[in-house]
Structures are given as structure tokens and as C-alpha cells.
Amino acid sequence: MRPSLTIFDEPLLYTEGLSKLLEQSGIFSSINLCNCQEALRILLKENPPEFLMISSNILIFTDLYKSVEKITTENKRIKIIIIGNDYDVIDIRKLFNKGIKSYLDKNSSYDEFIKSVKALLHNEIYICNHAKDRMIHFISNEQENKSHTGDPLTRRELEILKLICDGLSSKDISEKLFISINTVETHRKRILLKLNVKNSVGVVKYALENHIID
Incomplete structure (x- = not known):
């Protein structure tokens, strides 16, 4: 039919x-x-x-x-x-x-x-x-980026990553997690280093591409 x-x-x-x-x-x-x-x-x-x-x-x-x-x-x-x-x-x-x-x-x-x-x-x-050609190119770059990624994120780093993606500042994150701003900043630096990105925009892009956030 x-x-x-x-x-x-x-x-x-x-x-x-x-x-x-x-x-x-x-x-x-x-x-x-x-x-x-x-x-x-x-x-x-x-x-x-x-x-x-x-x-x-x-x-x-x-x-x-x-x-x-x-x-x-x-x-x-x-x-x-x-x-x-x-x-x-x-x-x-x-x-x-x-x-x-x-x-x-x-x-x-x-x-x-x-x-x-x-x-x-x-x-x-x-x-x-x-679109298929773009997807193949994207996946190739994604795999290349992953090969340059350092150690996997810890549970606390993933928690902070998600809060960064929600747009929270270091002060907001410190108050929400009951930790010092200095501790938050240290986690931020480690996240950037592990993901091989330069700023919060790179963190959000990584989180979207790896389905950590929708």
C-alpha cells in the first residue's frame, strides 16, 4: 500500500x-x-x-x-x-x-x-x-580532538563543567557547592587543560558534542 x-x-x-x-x-x-x-x-x-x-x-x-x-x-x-x-x-x-x-x-x-x-x-x-560530508569531517575532527584530550574529568570537575554550561560564575558555583572561589578557579583551569580548550565557550562546545548536556 x-x-x-x-x-x-x-x-x-x-x-x-x-x-x-x-x-x-x-x-x-x-x-x-x-x-x-x-x-x-x-x-x-x-x-x-x-x-x-x-x-x-x-x-x-x-x-x-x-x-x-x-x-x-x-x-x-x-x-x-x-x-x-x-x-x-x-x-x-x-x-x-x-x-x-x-x-x-x-x-x-x-x-x-x-x-x-x-x-x-x-x-x-x-x-x-x-550533510554526510560535513558529518564525516566533524567526526574526524572530534576524534582528533579526543586524542589530544588529557585525563578524564573527575566527578567534581563534571559537576563544575555542567554549572559552567548553565552560565554560573565562579562565585555562584562556590556558593552552590560550598567551596571557595579559589578551589573553583583551580577546577576551571584543570577542566580547560584536560579538554584542550581556551575558555567557557570551548567547555560548552565540548559538553554539547559529547552529550554531557543537551
Whole structure:
């Protein structure tokens, strides 16, 4: 049985053209177009599709992330395809962690879109070639950085790392953990040295990349 598809995107001229191409492919039994969140909400409630394509044209990343989270929580059967705008590898990972099945960049071709659909029909996930190259480069750099990382962080250092990521100052951390500011500063220096980073921004980046914080 052929699946149904909903395209959540704009402008209308583009979505209508894409839907006509897809109708000719014969892959989908029906194709619905939405260009506002209320229409999408009603459709997902009354007649949820098997496939849902969401574009960064219509939602900024934070709203897109929240929408994916809500949709996958309420209906795990929907296979979500995201058309992103050269998203960072970390953001792409976040979307997959929330349940999307396919990620394409805006420069992906129609043929690659069809390729991703066929992968999803076989219950596989799909990442476009452009994003895949960035991901491979990112992982290579990540592994290289880890090879230069010193001793693993102690439990106390991990605790302080998380508080740094929460934006707390050394004074705030000392009061929260009932330790002196000097002790906090010593831990900070050791954390920077072990992670081979220069400042708090580097600490936060490390914590995100290694899933210590979300």
C-alpha cells in the first residue's frame, strides 16, 4: 500500500510544483500541502500522513526542533523528512535524536529527495551527501580532538563543567557547592587543560558534542 505525504513548506508555487512531480512518480497515494502550523496541527490530528516533509523555509530551527519533538511524541509512525538550511552537524544530530528519519539540505536535488523516500520505505534513515560530508569531517575532527584530550574529568570537575554550561560564575558555583572561589578557579583551569580548550565557550562546545548536556 502506497503511503501518504504532507508537505509543510512555502511558497505555494514551489510546493505545488513539487507535489505534481511526486504525483507523477506514483510513490504516494495522496499529497497534502500545508503552509501554516494550525492547518498542520488539524491534519496531523484528523488524518496523519505516513510521511511528513518540513522545510526550514517555514520554521526557524528552535521552532522546528520543538515541532519535531511534539509530532514524534504524539505519533511515532510518521516518518519526518527535514529540508534544512546547511544546519550544523550538532543540530542535525539533535533532530535525529528526536526522531526524524531523513535530513536533506536546501541544495539537495529532486533525485536525492526520491532516494531518501525510497530509503524510508525500507525503514532506513537517510542523510544527504552534503550533510554526510560535513558529518564525516566533524567526526574526524572530534576524534582528533579526543586524542589530544588529557585525563578524564573527575566527578567534581563534571559537576563544575555542567554549572559552567548553565552560565554560573565562579562565585555562584562556590556558593552552590560550598567551596571557595579559589578551589573553583583551580577546577576551571584543570577542566580547560584536560579538554584542550581556551575558555567557557570551548567547555560548552565540548559538553554539547559529547552529550554531557543537551
